[in-house]
Amino acid sequence: MTEKKEEIDRALKEKLAPKQFIKHPINGTKFTVLVSSAKGGVGKSTVAVNLAFALQNLGMKIGILDADVYGPSLPKLIKLNEKPKSENGKALIPLEKYNAQCMSMGFLVDEQTPMIWRGPMVISALKTMTQKVLWKDRDVIVIDMPPGTGDTQLTFAQEVKVDGAIIVSTPQDLALLDVKRGIQMFDKTGVKILGLIDNMSFFKGDDGKEYKIFGEGGVEKTAKEFNKNFLGKIPIHQDLREATDKGDPLTHSNPDHEVSKIFKNIAEKIKLAFQ
Numbered sequence: 001m002t003e004k005k006e007e008i009d010r011a012l013k014e015k016l017a018p019k020q021f022i023k024h025p026i027n028g029t030k031f032t033v034l035v036s037s038a039k040g041g042v043g044k045s046t047v048a049v050n051l052a053f054a055l056q057n058l059g060m061k062i063g064i065l066d067a068d069v070y071g072p073s074l075p076k077l078i079k080l081n082e083k084p085k086s087e088n089g090k091a092l093i094p095l096e097k098y099n100a101q102c103m104s105m106g107f108l109v110d111e112q113t114p115m116i117w118r119g120p121m122v123i124s125a126l127k128t129m130t131q132k133v134l135w136k137d138r139d140v141i142v143i144d145m146p147p148g149t150g151d152t153q154l155t156f157a158q159e160v161k162v163d164g165a166i167i168v169s170t171p172q173d174l175a176l177l178d179v180k181r182g183i184q185m186f187d188k189t190g191v192k193i194l195g196l197i198d199n200m201s202f203f204k205g206d207d208g209k210e211y212k213i214f215g216e217g218g219v220e221k222t223a224k225e226f227n228k229n230f231l232g233k234i235p236i237h238q239d240l241r242e243a244t245d246k247g248d249p250l251t252h253s254n255p256d257h258e259v260s261k262i263f264k265n266i267a268e269k270i271k272l273a274f275q
Contacts, residue, residue: 022159023158023159023160023161023162024130024131024159024160024161025160025161026130026131026135026141026160026161027131027135028063028134028135028136028137028138029063029135029138029139029140029141030138030139030140030274031139031140031141031163031164031274032140032141032143032160032161032162032163033140033141033142033143033162033163033164033165033166033194033270034143034145034156034162034164034165034166034191035047035048035051035142035143035144035145035165035166035168036145036153036165036166036167036168036182036186037145037147037167037168037169037178037179037182038147038167038169038178038179038181038182038185040147041147042168042169042170042175042199042200043168043170043199043200043234044144044145044147044168044199045066045068045073045074045077045144046077046199046240046244046249047168047197047199047234048064048142048143048144048168049064049074049077049078049142049144049244049249050240050249050250050251050260050263051142051166051251051263051266051267051270052064052100052140052142052249053098053100053249053251053252053255053263054251054255054260054263054264054266054267055139055140055142055267055270055271056098056099056100056252057251057255057264057267058264058267058268058271060139060140060271061099061137061138061139061140062099062100062101062138062139062140062141062142063094063100063101063102063103063135063138063140063141063142064078064100064101064102064103064141064142064143064144065102065103065104065129065130065133065141065142065143065144066102066103066104066105066106066144067126067129067143067144067145067146067152067156068105068144068145068146068152069105069122069125069126069146069152070122070146071146072104072105072106073104073106073144074102074104074106074107074144075104075106075107076106076247077244077247077249078097078098078100078102078247078248078249079097079246079247079248080095080097080102080107080247081106081107082095082107083107083108084103084107084108087134090132091132091133091134092128092129092132092133092134093133093134094133094134094135094136095107098248098252101135101136101138103129103133105125105129122152123152123155126152126155126156127155127159130156130160140274143156147178153182153185154189156191157185157186157189157190157191158189162191162192163192163274164191164192164193164194164270164273165186165191165192165193165194166193166194166195166196166197166231166270167179167182167183167186167193167195167196167197167228168196168197168199169196169197169198169199169218169219169222170198170199170200170201170214170219171198171200171201171212171214171215171216171217171218171219172214172215172218173215173218175214175218176218176219176222179196179219179222180222180226183222183226183228187226193228193229194229194231194269194270194273195223195228195229195230195231195269195270196219196220196222196223196228196229196230196231197219197231197232197233197234197266198218198219198220198230198232198233198234199234200213200214200234200235200236201214201216201219201233201234201235201236202216202233202235202236203235203236203237204235204237210235213236219233229269231266231269231270232262232265232266232269233262234259234262234263235259235262237258237259239254239257239259240259250263251263251264
């Protein structure tokens with residue numbers, strides 16, 4: 001009776017014990033970086049792709065993974081709408097544009113097709129894009145994360161070997177509320193936060209003045225509050241928007257632009273964090 005009770009207790013403890021996750025590296029790359037926002041509508045995808053090409057300008061071989069299954073942006077951001085080829089029906093070959101290897105759910109479905117999926121299907125798609133894509137000889141893969149702190153974020157935090165996360169926000173209080181939740185999520189799941197970026201920080205008028213449309217200093221203050229690095233301020237700029245709409249990111253099409261130089265400064269800090 002005692003032996004049976006001990007066996008039942010042991011089985012119960014195993015069942016109630018926290019699940020141990022094995023973090024798998026993304027094959028074919030040296031480093032993996034998440035670009036997250038927690039809040040939607042803060043320009044995270046634009047920042048992610050421009051940051052990726054800023055790293056390329058520093059001599060790094062890049063890959064870009066669009067992890068937003070419900071609202072993929074990468075096909076538009078780099079003007080690429082081909083279907084990835086499959087090797088032996090088991091693995092996908094990433095598409096290439098501007099010497100970057102790219103993967104997105106947007107390459108696999110029509111542009112206007114809604115992804116009406118529950119969590120398990122999303123997780124399955126993410127595992128395909130991280131474990132069954134033949135990334136080759138990359139120095140870094142920049143992953144454009146969807147907003148929020150849900151299934152996608154947990155999948156990457158728990159099951160993918162990530163070298164760091166970058167959090168993008170606008171300066172207003174409403175966006176920063178979600179940023180603080182995002183910071184705590186990454187801290188609790190053991191993902192190193194490389195720093196915070198203040199996007200849409202200001203608009204420079206024709207008079208040369210900087211107009212703080214969304215407030216001022218909130219992102220930097222939040223970085224200090226949580227003892228994280230503040231990586232820089234990116235302004236609202238028409239050239240940045242136009243380059244994005246054309247599908248040729250500003251840091252690629254015009255690396256000497258004043259905004260591209262801001263991205264370069266941030267990229268240098270990220271690259272330094274890898275060393």
